[in-house]
Amino acid sequence: MRRLLYLLPVLAFTGLIAYFxxxxxxxxxxxxxxxxxxxxxxxxxxxxxxAPGLARADAAGQVVLVNFFASWCVPCRVEHPLLxxxxxxxxxxxxxxxYKDKPEDAKRxxxxxxxxxxxxxxxxxxxxxxxxxxxxxxxTYVIDKAGQIRLRHVxxxxxxxxxDELIPLLRTLQTS
Amino acid sequence: MRALLLALLLLGxxxxxxxxxxxxxxxxxxxxxxxxxxxxxxxxxxxxQNQSIDDSNADLAHDLRVLIRQRIAAGDSDxxxxxxxVSRYGDxxxxxxxxxxxxxxxxxxxxxxxxxxxxxxxxxxxxxxxALPEQAAPLSPDEQRRLKQLLAEGGEG
Numbered sequence: 001m002r003r004l005l006y007l008l009p010v011l012a013f014t015g016l017i018a019y020f021x022x023x024x025x026x027x028x029x030x031x032x033x034x035x036x037x038x039x040x041x042x043x044x045x046x047x048x049x050x051a052p053g054l055a056r057a058d059a060a061g062q063v064v065l066v067n068f069f070a071s072w073c074v075p076c077r078v079e080h081p082l083l084x085x086x087x088x089x090x091x092x093x094x095x096x097x098x099y100k101d102k103p104e105d106a107k108r109x110x111x112x113x114x115x116x117x118x119x120x121x122x123x124x125x126x127x128x129x130x131x132x133x134x135x136x137x138x139x140t141y142v143i144d145k146a147g148q149i150r151l152r153h154v155x156x157x158x159x160x161x162x163x164d165e166l167i168p169l170l171r172t173l174q175t176s
Numbered sequence: 177m178r179a180l181l182l183a184l185l186l187l188g189x190x191x192x193x194x195x196x197x198x199x200x201x202x203x204x205x206x207x208x209x210x211x212x213x214x215x216x217x218x219x220x221x222x223x224x225q226n227q228s229i230d231d232s233n234a235d236l237a238h239d240l241r242v243l244i245r246q247r248i249a250a251g252d253s254d255x256x257x258x259x260x261x262v263s264r265y266g267d268x269x270x271x272x273x274x275x276x277x278x279x280x281x282x283x284x285x286x287x288x289x290x291x292x293x294x295x296x297x298x299x300x301x302x303x304x305x306x307a308l309p310e311q312a313a314p315l316s317p318d319e320q321r322r323l324k325q326l327l328a329e330g331g332e333g
Contacts, residue, residue, distance in 0.1 A: 130239060133266070
């Protein structure tokens with residue numbers, strides 16, 4: 001019995017190490033979102049160079065994808081081919097918010113790589129980004145029919161994230 | 177030459193750190209500006225994560241500093257500003273975690289460990305005192321006789 005008592009610190013230490021190892025697996029740059037299951041913030045943004053802009057009302061009553069991007073953002077280029085394919089394959093509209101960018105730079109970016117977005121809003125001062133809780137581009141949000149944020153993906157989308165998270169969620173949201 | 181370069185580099189570093197709050201951001205009213213600085217030193221910069229908004233040169237930190245000053249100038253209380261940011265970025269933006277059920281363990285842990293240590297120390301010292309030899313056994317009749325004898329001799333001498 002006494003022997004067991006002496007083993008207790010060893011066990012506690014092993015447990016602590018196991019917990020640390022587990023905690024190391026998660027990416028510290030991906031933060032929990034405070035906005036999940038909360039209504040998407042109200043916004044109304046001008047478009048890029050005379051194109052129609054984007055407002056919260058454009059998402060009303062339907063499931064939409066909102067992608068924050070910028071021409072100066074390198075991971076956005078990595079993500080871009082996936083967005084092109086998504087806009088082609090998905091039935092839900094893909095909206096873009098051009099985060100802290102110059103409209104002419106964004107236009108050049110989209111002319112070069114293709115424009116996957118149904119509508120684009122120019123968030124030149126980043127205020128809408130702050131309302132969404134964005135802390136870096138790219139970030140992608142799913143907003144449901146009731147206007148609530150259901151998914152937030154920080155960083156560039158990956159084929160795995162699309163297959164395992166995005167597509168199943170969109171499927172359940174659209175049938176509900 | 178190398179020393180000069182190093183000096184210049186260090187100078188550049190200190191300059192950058194001191195200038196995190198740019199002159200253009202400051203509020204004209206020193207009392208409000210002091211509140212803004214106190215508040216923003218309690219918010220985490222989400223880009224650099226271990227710096228406060230007040231210290232960070234990140235773009236987002238700049239935007240949030242400006243935003244905090246706008247809200248303060250518009251008459252928001254400190255608590256309202258805090259709520260505004262927490263509702264968007266979550267508790268993670270607070271450098272000091274709030275006391276609530278999810279963080280009870282975190283806040284209680286140091287005191288619990290202190291109590292445990294105090295308990296362990298008390299038990300240890302009690303045991304040690306217990307382990308000391310009992311008070312010396314009372315003198316045997318023989319020894320008492322001898323003691324009396326010795327004392328009596330001393331008294332005479």
